[in-house]
Amino acid sequence: MTSPLIAQRPSSQTSSNEHEHGIEEEDALLTGQRTGKHSNHQSTSVNRSKWRELGLLIWALVATTAVVVLAVVYQHSQAATSRSEDGKPPSGKKNVIFMVSDGMGPTSLALTRSWRQYAEGLPWAEILVLDEYLIGQSRTRSTSSLITDSAAGATAFSCGLKSYNGAISVLPNFDPCGSVMEAAKRKGYTTGLVVTTRITDATPAVFVAHARRREMEDDIARQMIGEKHPLGRMVDLMFGGGRCHFLPGNAEGCRGDDVDVVDIAKNGSWGYIDSKKDFDKLGKSVNLPFLGLFAEHDIPYEIDRRYMEDTYPSLEAMTKKALELLSAATKDSEQGFFVMIEGSRIDHAGHANDPAAQVHEVLAYDRAMAAVLDFIKHEDTPTLMVATSDHETGGLATAKQLHKEYPHYLWYPGVLANVSHSAAYTAHQYHSHQRDHSASEDVRAWLQQLSAKALGIHDPSEAEINELIKDPVLAAYTFADMISRRSQTGWSTHGHSGADVNIYSSDPALTTALRGNHENTEVGEFLRHYLDLEDEVEVVTKKLREHMNSVGAEEYLGRIPDDGERLDGQDHLDRYAGDHKTKRGLCELCGA
16 A cells, blocks of 8 residues: 655654654644654643644535535525526516617528638637527518518517508507507616617617607607607617707708707706717716717618717617616616617618628627626626517528529628728718719729728729719619629528528526517517516507597507508618718718
């Protein structure tokens, strides 16, 4: 048998008797063996030291065990408040973060994942944050078409019911339906909306407003601040774009009247900011309600916005700040918060068939989701994130057949990595140049330089240059097609498609009802059930219809759309959304 290591320690040949005795005593303490030389006094001292060491050891073991047990108990108690073995919602205070990736289909993820792997030199196995939380898919048809628009798609989330394209929380019979956010607000939840499009656009609108046509954004703005909503204010915090629908048309706004909704909001106790500078000054809490409108129309595409950090906040930044403010506002309340966060312009990039803008929008949304998950990790109140898309846009494919012969199996993300700006921004540069320079200038040479600088395309064809000169109004689509052809990215439409879209969750155990393939209305039903709002939604619906009957349906909800009228409410002509665009110039030139 091998001797213990401690017994192999050599004794010192030069030590004094006193030092040798110290070593023997140390050995006795460590081995439990008696030394060869000691007195009764020394033996008593050694025994005392031995028991003292043993006592300290036992105390340390007991303390360590207690700490471990308490940590396990605490962890289980925390899990019990936020999870349920049978999938039932936790009781007591809770938060819900509902995320919408407008226009993002499964191929948007394949496109972005491959682009990121190429651009950042990552291995094939590297995935997006989104990919780790996938639990199912949603079917998206509306009552008026197999292909939904955002209004009907989002109404399925807000009301848990199908409706026609263009409906803002209004049913096929043109009556209003109570939304999950309205019911949550009435039950004491603090509510919020965070978007990168106009805050009055279809997806945010369906949660706190009602209209028979989504184009009624002027009226929706007044409902959002509570001035024209029959139940008063239903949202506490709003971040996004769309400032022009809150300002009178005879001033710097785009309203069809002279109503100053910002002024009405300020007089109605709303806090208000409209710049990135003021956004950066926000503390960890604010007095609610609070409105932040950071762009005249939509916040620019992320691929362009990244060069304008001083002008526009990112979706990630707005998400982080909104969650911080909502958490602070509900710290001492009995109820938590319910917020809808939308990656809005994934949809617009799809409408534009612009793959470079698309990947940056999806990545911006992915970063926002990472921020949400980090918040959930550190938040004291149990918080659940559910995410999905209202529809897919563009019929996107990571493949494009360029010729009649059988195609090669190729797609080139490197082409997208060379692009600096969106096709819309590039078209804006072209239109500005046309306005400011004489027609005699060599526009062909200038367009070649622009294509190289903004799109990374150094070989525009004669046909492409001719198309840009022939039809400058559609320049954004020509530039986008130049990128798509070189990267062999395919598109089947400039509109929406009927593709199923993904569902994500921060906690699969709590969202078993959404696993697999579902109708989009089931997402809305889940939100109502999780927040225990089924009865309150019915109460809200009843009150809305009573108001409609008392003031008149058309006065409250607008006229019923004509049979042949477009119900998607979209002007899909893609154009740059930066605030430096004026009412003259670009809009006049583009016919926008």
